[in-house]
Amino acid sequence: MALLNLGSCDPNLRTAAYNLLCALTATFDLKIEGQLLETQGLCIPSNNTIFIKSVSEKLATNEPHLTLEFLEESIQGFQRSTIELKHLCLEYMTPWLKNLVKFCKSNDDSKKLKVSQILDKLINLTIDQKEMYPSVQAKIWGSIGQIPELIDMVLDNFLHKSITYGLGSPQVEIMADTAVALASANVQLVSKKVITRMCRVMDKSCTNPTQYLEQHMMWDDIAILGRYLLMLSFNNCLDVATSVPYLFHTITFLVCSGSLSMRASTHGLVINIIHSLCTCTNPSFSEEAQRVLRLSLDEFSLPKFYLLFGISKVKSAAVTAFRSSCRHPTDKWLGNERVTQPLPADRERLSLPSLEVITDALLEIMEACMRDVPDCDWLNTWTSLARSFAFCYNPALQPRALIVYGCISKSVTDHEVKQLLRILVKALESFNDLILIEALVMCLTRIQPLLRPESPIHRALFWVAISVLQLDEITLYGAGLALLEQNLHTLKSQGCFDKKETIAEVMMKTREKLEWHFKQLDHAVGLSFRSNFHFALVGHLIKVSFEFIWIRGLSINCSVILGFPPSYAHNCFPHLSSADHAAGHHCQAAASRQVRSYPG
Secondary structure: OHHHHOOOOOHHHHHHHHHHHHHHHHHOOOOOOOOOOOOOOOOOOOOOHHHHHHHHHHHHHHOHHHHHHHHHHHHHHHHHOOHHHHHHHHHHHHHHHHHHHHHHOOOOHHHHHHHHHHHHHHHHHHHHOOOOHHHHHHHHHHHHOOOHHHHHHHHHHHHHHHHHHOOOOHHHHHHHHHHHHHHHOOHHHHHHHHHHHHHHHHHHOOOOOOOOHHHOOOHHHHHHHHHHHHHHHHHHOOOHHHHHHHHHHHHHHHOOOOOHHHHHHHHHHHHHHHHHHHHOOOOOOOHHHHHHHHHHHHHHOOHHHHHHOOOOOOOOHHHHHOOOOOOOOOOOOOOOOOOOOOOOOOOOOOOHHHHHHHHHHHHHHHHHHHOOOOOOOHHHHHHHHHHHHHOOOOOOOHHHHHHHHHHHOOOOOHHHHHHHHHHHHHHHHHOOOHHHHHHHHHHHHHHHHHOOOOOOHHHHHHHHHHHHHHOOOHHHHHHHHHHHHHHHHHHHHOOOOOOOOOHHHHHHHHOHHHHHHHHHHHHHHOOOOOOOHHHHHHHHHHHHHHHOOOOOOOHHHHHHOOOOOHHHHHHHOOOOOHHHHHHHHHHHHHHHHHHHOOOO
């Protein structure tokens, strides 16, 4: 009270406040080093901020045990003061903030609780005092950001307050904005803390996993931390040089998740990260890396990528990301209300091929930058993060992790592929998660070329692809065909078809151990590989083409199914025998008769 009234516009009140301060110093033996002397008629100018601040600094240094009480009283005085006195209050409060660390380290839980309560009051003050907002950000949170030991407790309070008010509320935006002020003095520490928390809550989503990430009990934390990341991502406040793999890992999990504003925020996060890489000075990137980054900035702003991020209907992702929203009817996962029912039918959902495109684009950025960073382990870190989720049951994130793992892996072992096949077997047994099955098949397609050439798994994957096609599930045809095509290309590049053995002989040897199971599948679909390998193979391809009009450059399909000249097929797939093409004509004729026999 004495310090506050020293800034009063009333000369008598200033003098009384000064004498009160003198009396308190004498009574409680406060160590201000003889700077005060009680005097009647003393003329104290109104512009004495420097004097007041110096007194406060000496008290904070010499009497730290008064910190909790001093800050409590200062906050109360701040709320009742005029604008001018509020600025003074911030000046003399600031020196005491560093003392809070001593109470955090104390074994007295009541003192720790008191510190948390003071931080909560400072948060409320930040939210409520709109006129003082810039000054509070700079003086209070800029100062606290310089105290590493307080960052964890501060972020805990930020998140608790944010969750209380709910995603999309002005209070959450203020807290995210305040995180930027917190990071201004210590970018590396604050960014590391926020990113680590995001990774931790993502890990927790594997506990009691749900079909959609938005349905999980941790979604509020994830969405709010995503908001913090967006705010921190501008001007390299996320320290991208050390956090790129963690950020890319997070982005692949958040793409197309949450409300429209949330999806736009994820897109904005990508743009800001690339921009930070372009503008950062440490590390500095070569002209070639800069070229890739600038092209990526342009590419991610194209309508194609708006569609991939689930924001194709918005005109500006930046405007949508900062839209003030409070629980729109179609955005039921905003705030504290998690989605407990199926997501809206009209919501733009993420397809696995779309995630492949996004991941490949992010990988191109990472690889371009890695060349200029000595001993860079970004890709190894990202691969390790993706692998940990790829082998862990989580319907919301495991399929995404499998796609990312397949896209970014540079090496793979037989053991890892066998693990994927075991997961595929379990998924096929239950057959209640087609997205997981599709992700597994797509992952196998991407990593097969990385297997050692002598691995027996190569030939087994041919039958995995055939089995996927035999499931008669239209949503899996694309993935099954891609795996079959990749398998044939890989085997051909390894010279498997250069010997005297035909493709039928090579493949039938591989399936001998599981002949009983394959015979059941053959019987179910009415095509026997044992009786006529070529007819059965082309028959499956014909069936897929009739039911699934999606031919992704599969030369075998184009030549045999669509009736291109045999020379075309031989040029594209010379390992296919003439029996395959003959079977194709027979299957085509049979399929035509079948189509003609349909009613109407």
